[in-house]
Amino acid sequence: MKSFLTDSVFLGVVVSLLTYEFGLWFKKKVKIAIFNPLLISVIAVMVFLVVFHIDYADYQEGAKYISYLLTPATVCLAVPLYEQFELLRKNLKAVIAGIISGVFTSMTCILVLALLFRFDHQQYVTLLPKSITTAIGMGVSEELGGYVTITVAVIIITGIFGYITADAVLKLFHIEEPIAKGIAIGSASHAVGTAKAMELGEIEGAMSSLSIAVSGILTVVAAMVYANLL
Template structure:
């Protein structure tokens, strides 16, 4: 069985898709934020690989084909933004201020916690790009001398947590403005959070999509500056 899975080109793709479908099924059935499809799929894939003792590289040989869809999927996020251009022009000052605030909050939070937990420089720069997309975050981490694999894990965890708690945070702090919701979620939880923003509404999704791109660019610059602080 192990040899069959290891030698199958489509094993990684099939397992990934089925695991995600399981996550969607559980989310619809129980309607609880903790049953996030991405979180469920990660756990399910880990369980399958461990159960059948399949090497990760064998799984990745097939799963890598799904990664090719990441770029066009990200580009497609520009569609809801285009449809909400009027909202963008109307609230441009607030949107820019919100995104900058989100980026600075993320970077400053990592800096303060790194000091509190006595992290070294390598660990510190590994965490700096936690709130941007994986593709950009990996490059930032590598350039600054961080541990890229841990950066990827941290980015995923940040996105999943943002997706799970977004609704609760908005209710607790009584955030009702769609633009504010979208900017907050996008700048804090990148693409995974944007999936939640799209569920909330078109305006939230559009603003979150914009935040992904702008936050990514600002974090590239900001991380280089913050890296010198520790």
């Protein structure tokens, strides 16, 4: 059985898709935010690999093909933004200010925590791109000399955490403006958080989609500066 599974070129793709579909089904059944489909999928894949004694490298050989879809999937988020373009034009200054604040708040928090926990430079730069989409974050981490695999894991955890806590945080700080909600979620928790923003409404989803792209670009530039601070 192990030989059959490890020799299959598309093992990673099939396992990833099936576990994610299971996550979607389970989320609809329980209707609790903490049971995010992506989180359930990650756990299910880990269990599968352990039970069948399959090396991660064998799984990744097939799963890597899904990664090729990350960039086009991110670009497709421009569609809801296009539909709300007039709203963006009217609130452009506030939107840009919100995204910039989100990016620099995220990176400053990483710097402070790195100093408190005495991270070395490589550990520090690994965490800098935590709040941007994986497609961009991997490149930033590699360029700065970080641990790319850990960066990917941190980005996923950040997104899932944002998805789970978005409603509670918005209520805690009494944020009711749809544009503010979208900017906050998108700049803090990238594409996974944007899924939550789209559940909240079209405006929230559009603004969150914009935040992903702009935050990614700003982080590429800002990370180069912040990397030299530690």
